[in-house]
Amino acid sequence: AQRVTQPEKLLSVFKGAPVELKCNYSYSGSPELFWYVQYSRQRLQLLLRHISRESIKGFTADLNKGETSFHLKKPFAQEEDSAMYYCALRGFGGNEKLTFGTGTRLTIIP
């Protein structure tokens, strides 16, 4: 079975400070990992996916297969980063549905 764990339900960070939202997963093969974000009064949307290896809104995430982690990082937090963040996993080999973590609510303190 595939599982995604986000250990922090709430995270508060001062503006300008570094941000790290933790995500760990369990999956017996090579998964595809995603971060989805839900800003206040907006729809849930894709932030980034590991295969793209891109930086979106200053956020990056590296898949660490040894630690089975996909932590989301940003060096300098901005107030507009306040949102609900979900880590998600999709397996391969017929099991193509996304499994989401429980989410982390990030609040940036001005």
Add this chain to the structure above:
Amino acid sequence: IAGITQAPTSQILAAGRRMTLRCTQDMRHNAMYWYRQDLGLGLRLIHYSNTAGTTGKGEVPDGYSVSRANTDDFPLTLASAVPSQTSVYFCASSDRRGQEKLFFGSGTQLSVL
């Protein structure tokens, strides 16, 4: 504007009543999904459909049913609502049988009393 439309936006429902949440997309996506969002539990998959005419059970399917008569519509029915089904429900779709990113609707807040 292309996207996913959910209706209603919110609903208060008496326990035991039947309720259908509507979801329509105009992106011609093959795959569609229903999730429920609960505090501390995140997003959990209820049912999904990889293509018109097929459906499958997700993580928490009990008490819910779906149908996929055509590509655009994917209604979710609660045959006899119970208070534990109080939640925010999100419909989503993706292209190429789930290989691409999910597009989400704006959600339906359902309260079962």
